Amino acid sequence: MMMKGLYEAHLPVSDLKASISFYEKLELTLAHENERVAFLWIEKGKSWLGLWKADISTIPYHPATRHVAFQIETSSIEQIKEWLMEKxxxxxxMFGFSEEQQPLVLDNPPQFHAAIYFIDPDGNLLECIAPLEIDAGEHHEMxxxxxxxxxxxxxxx
Structure with a gap:
């Protein structure tokens, strides 16, 4: 297979310095920065996130333009909420589930995932997601x- 994974994703932000600081709290590492864009490594040499200083950071949220999901180990899904809150x-x-009810399990067959949601300083929706079970063959509610x-x-x- 030619495709090996997702290398980069991009989000619009209003204040690069504030956004860099926020994403560094998530343990992303600054790779490059100039006056209009910053790139932070998610996993050095494998994937990064581009933050672009742009007025479109004020457009209403839509998952097609302002959403990034970070994959985490399934074994850390129960610790991720505390880890985020400590920061x-x-x-x-999200989806009618309160902060207390997360992480939640998404009903996206054939792959079931556990996920927890949070937002960055510009209201971009972020997600930590962990694979649970693939090709389970059953449908369930969230x-x-x-x-x-x-x-x-x-x-x-």
Whole structure:
């Protein structure tokens, strides 16, 4: 296969310095910066995020233009909320699920994912997402990760 993964994604921002500072809290590393754009490594040499100083940062949010999902290890899905909150980043209510109810499990067959949502200083929607199960063959409603775990392991408490 020729395609190996996603190398870069880009977001519009109003203040490069403030945005760089925010993304450095997420442990991204500044690779390049000038007066109109900054690139931060997500994983050095493998993927980065471009932040562009642009007036379009004021356009209403839409996932087609202002959304990035960071993949995390499935084993860290239960720690990610605390990790974000320790950095002063609050969880963003999503799909009718409150901050307290996240992480949640997305109903996107054939791949089920656990996800948690938050926003950057410009209101760009960010997500930490972890793969759970692929080709499960079943459809389910969105649910909390806690409910997913209970459903998958009904005898463990």
């Amino acid at each position: 002063g980043i609050s969880i963003h209510p 649910m909390t990760f806690e409910d997913w775990e209970r459903k998958k392991h009904p005898f463990i408490d």
